[in-house]
Amino acid sequence: MIKSLTFLTLLLPFYAFSQAMQIAAGDTLIQSVTEKLNTYTANHSIEKAYLQFDKPYYAIGDTIYFKAYVTLGAQHKLSALSGIFYADLIGPGGNISRSIKLPIAAGVAWGDFVLADSLKGGNYLVRAYTNWMRNEGDDSFFDQSLMVGSASIINANANGGKANATGPAKMTAGKPDVQFLPEGGSLVIGNYSKIAFKAISPGGLGTDIKGTITDNDGTEVTTFASTHLGMGVFSLVPHADKTYKANITYADGTTGTVDLPKAVANGYTINLNNSNADTIRVRVAAGGDGTQSQLSLVAQVNGAVYYAVQSGPFAKFFNVVIPKSKFPTGVVQFTLFSQTGEPLNERLAFVQNPAELKLDINAKPTYTTRQKVEIELNAKVKDNKPATGSFSVAVTDETKVPFDELNENTILTNLLLTSVLKGNIEQPNYYFTNVNETTRADLDALMLTQGYRHFEWKQVLAGDIKPITWQPEKAMVISGTVKKGSKPVAGGKVTLLSKAGGMPVLLDTVTDDNGRFAFKNLAFNDSTKFVVQSKVSKGQDDVVLTIDSASARGVPVIHTPLSGLQTTVAVDMTAYVNNQKQFNDEQEKYGINKHPLLLKEVVVKEQKISPVPHSVNLNGPGNADQVISAKDIARFSCARITDCLSGVLSSVVFRNNVPLNMRLKMAPMAVVVDGDFVDATDFMYLNPDDIEGVEVVLGEHYAAIYGTRMANGGLIVTTKRGKKGKEYYRYAPGVATIRPKGFYLAKEFYSPQYDNSKTNPKITDLRSTIFWKPDIITDKNGKASFSYFNADGKGSYRMVIEGIDADGNLGRQVVRYKVE
DSSP states (O other): OOOOOOOEEEOOOGGGTTSOOOOOTTOHHHHHHHHHHHHHHHHSOOEEEEEEESSSOEETTOEEEEEEEEEETTTTEEOSSOOEEEEEEEOTTSSEEEEEEEEOBTTEEEEEEEOOTTSOOEEEEEEEEOTGGGGGOGGGSEEEEEEEEOHHHHHHHHTTOOOOTTOSOOOOOSOOEEEEEEGGGOOBTTSOEEEEEEEEOTTSSBOOEEEEEEETTOOEEEEEEOOBTTEEEEEEOOOTTOOEEEEEEETTSOEEEEEOOOOBSSEEEEEEEOOSSSEEEEEEEEETTOOOSOOEEEEEETTEEEEEEEOOTTOSEEEEEEEGGGSOSEEEEEEEEOTTSOEEEEEEEEEOOSOSSEEEEOOOSEEOTTOEEEEEEEEEOGGGOBOOEEEEEEEEETTTSOOOGGGOOOHHHIIIIITTBSSOOSSTTHHHHSOOHHHHHHHHHHHHHSOBOSOOHHHHHTTOOOOOOSOOOSSEEEEEEEEETTEEOSSOEEEEEEOGGGOOEEEEEEOOTTSEEEEEEEOOBTTOOEEEEEEOSSOGGGEEEEEOOOSOOOOOOOOSOSTTOOOSOOOOOHHHHHHHHHHHHHHHHTTOSOOOOOOOOOOOOSOOOOSSTTOOOTTOTTOSSEEEEHHHHHHSOOSSHHHHHTTTSTTEEEETTEEEEGGGTSEEOEEEETTEEEOHHHHHTSOGGGEEEEEEEOSHHHHGGGGGGGTTOEEEEEEGGGSOSOSEEEEETTEEEEOOOOBOOOOOOOOOOTTSTTSOTTSOOOOSEEEEEEEEEOOTTSEEEEEEEOOSOOEEEEEEEEEEETTOOEEEEEEEEEEO
16 A cells, blocks of 8 residues: 655745755755755856847848846846857858857847958857856857858859758768657666657657557557657557567658667656646656655756655655646756666656736837837836836848747847757747647657756766856956066066057056966957056066966867758848848948958969968968068078068058058058058067068058058068967066957948938948847836837848846747838
């Protein structure tokens, strides 16, 4: 006879970790598990990043605009932990094409990547993170693949290829990989069990299958068929002395067999019913002699315990019904523990509560071209209370930018789903666009076939706390060492000087016993020049001041090509790329919102060895009025690079180490080192042995691509290995200049104002992104407003607003209107 059960239900709000938990005497297991989980979470607070982009794909010449939301913990509150945000644009070959640093203010940041004409079309990856996120590994970073179209791709497609924003298909010979996964982890003889399955094609995407389940006698037990992206669920009660196999029919009509996992004689099953809109039902049952003295069921979200229940002694089964309102929206992890604290079974479930943050938008159904659109945003939470939060809006012309809505990466899919589960999630927005009984069932199948990402119970229960390697960055730091000869200088005075933005900055500090110094809590833009000077009481000539390099962050770079990545869209980009080229040409013609030049395709019939390897000369390596190679420099016997080049460069002389263009009445020339404009005085202190080559630009032919900064010509300098050997240059003993990587200054989105008399009405408005605004803040009444003008394109316009309020509630609203 089964003994009666007693239950202790613990509803633990995740924000009350520090509060004493109300646990009855004898419930030490739940208390121990919860405390260890709290300890682990406190030491590994999870910071996440989500980026909203202005559109799903781009073309060479475009600007990628994005807004970053950085959240912390289970509540998704905007993080106050980190103050610096990194974003990398990784090209099709796996190398970083552009890297920027952004300030995080109140958990948000925004920036952009300009797709210069020197880039190639193909699959790109935007990777974004904070220094603190590095403790969890690069799997915790935000990754978004984006297709970038180009004229060369379109021309290739015109010759027989197909323009598809998904990039090259990953075609691999072989049958799909099919896995069968019992609910909770294992099959138990005599116990009712759900078995989920997932079929993955050789190309890495889900593929439909169907078939039958037969036992070892050949008797058919049940049938199965996938319902969404190769996933599905069927039920089975395994019997003793029976084994089972799946007889599969694949999408192409071929067949195969796969053995099901063997059932065990003793153990527990955990059956979860998530089909009801309001409650979750959980049934735990023992099989064979699987009787523990006591069982505990713990449900947690992102490391925060929301529910715990303990069975009576020697329970063979128990049932619980849990209101979904007890959980936040997102993935809930249910774990069954033995009386000794060993995890026995685990089950993931997704709770979809009604929208916690509602965004009302007053857009009209129809507008005309170039009409002013005035929008009022009203953000509310439960009980229609106003919500103060940070939001961003993107408006696109869907006629020019069609997209795959099911594959869209949103603030909801990312923070609630894909950042929590392991592996690739196909069509994440399918589960959020039209929530119904079918999508809920398909989402439950996903929970049964994907693994939890953030931690393993083995680590938590063992108290295996990984050491923190990377600290959160609040602001930028300039640090270094002062030595006299080979010995560190203690108590030496160090001064930091800058005239950034016209405002002088003067800071002082002293070195510690190891000669170390640091200027902390700095905030400055990219290309800011600092002078660092140290002084000692005696022997200044022997002082060596060394600046710490901050250029290498140690973040893993993708070394494998990205051409096989599945992007979030699958559309023909021909029309889009052609429109963007017309748009850029039209604006370039009138000299507004200048874009990177989109050059005509050049067919290279023969390859020539570049006289300056790794050169980033925008005209192409070696395309200059004169080129001095590393071999040339090696033949010169000189200590300074200006001495090496004096009398060697035609039509160039040096006065006070500044290059002057003799063709332009001794006008001072620009100096570019590894793609960056620098002061001529910085160029003077380059070591000749570190230089790969110098390319001389004297006239408009090669200077035009650099704009007005090279109107008087310039020297394009490439250091060896194509990257800066140093971030700083020494002027004199104890004095150095430094140009550390500072904050990137985001571009302002160009939006014409047709009610302004200065706006040229003759310019054809071919915008595909009609409006982008990353800095919308609702007031205490939950309201904000913005306005913009439609373009000349007619058809459907799509407005997407996303954001987070002060309590961590996530909001997203999509509105469409017609333009006639």
